[in-house]
Amino acid sequence: MVSLTCDTTAAGAATLVSLTLSSAEPIHVRVENCLDGPVWPPRKQGVPAAGWDEEGFSGVVDGRLALGYACPADPADQPAHIVEERPPADEAEPTARSLVRELGDASPPRDAVGPTVDAIDAVGPDPRERNAGTDSPPPAVSAWLEEVEQRLAHADRLDGATSVSEAADAVDAVGGPDEVRTLRDRLATDREALVAVAERCESIADSAETVEIPVETLAHLA
Template identity: 30%
Template sequence: MPTLTVDTVEGERVTFVEAVIEADRPHLIRLEPSFDGPVWPPRIDGTPRCGWGVRSLTTTIDAGRTPVGFATPVRPEPPVVELTSVEPCSDGVPDGMAVWFDRIETRLENAERLERADCLASATEVVAEIGGLPGVERLAADIARDRRLAARVSIVPDGLRERLDAVDVPATTLARIAPSAGR
């Protein structure tokens, strides 16, 4: 379980919060202030660094020591921040997310096989393996849901997100031509 050490440095009009998270393996963590008042996260060109929300940080930390800091105009009393969520990771990905990524990968492979089908016979074979037209319709809905969720989750690998954006499951077209293919 990660441990948290926090120090504050009081300036004239600002308090700098310096935290160190120590862990023996990678974790997905959420760090939140325990005080009321604004949080000023580190910024790059005016944009909060990746993982920072309005008042919290959600990020993946590696094994070892991870420094985190922010500023605030208030003078907070201890405890200044706390770890509100901690989830162990495998290969830098939360264990539950790794299972989801594997499922997305399987769905993408099926969708990409449909896209590669270059004749009616090969398309019919892939459709049958997926579970017929109902399976194709489920696949199209699942891919659309995966695409929406992946756009909102920062730890989805870029390659997986790009494949989700590029793939098109032709469920409507297959449903339209299926009755005429049987003639």
């Protein structure tokens, strides 16, 4: 049997919840939030950490497990409770969701997983394309974004699988469990690159809005 202790701390308009789960032997549990609001789970690289969703946490307790989350609600004496306990052996046939989430966060070197911000900068737009008067990004950037979108589509299908057959089809679609790991690693790098590109684009756009070229003055000086 699993024991659960809870502690809450008010933090502005939210409540921070600390949980401690203990079990003498490995057991899978489902812990759900009791506060009047959604769970704000811990995040890794911008996505909920393994086992978390908007209602609570699912995972294996083997000894002692400390968890924490935030919720936009007032504190309560009982912020969370255990709604399910079952042997871990029931997970012998994992879903695609559990497979993807349990792979962890390790990422290979950037050069091994596809285009990066530096690579895009190195390619750059063709000078002729700068004056083409089009709203479309340069081909090198468009190709990279399309690849990222394809990887995200595969990840959405994996994450959304709700049955063993859907999970198997989603894993097969990317080439098997090893390719799921590769997809995870590439998306980790994609996230870093997208954030960097977005920040740089915002900075460049701000500069473009304020810069003015004194054409007439320069014409007189030429």
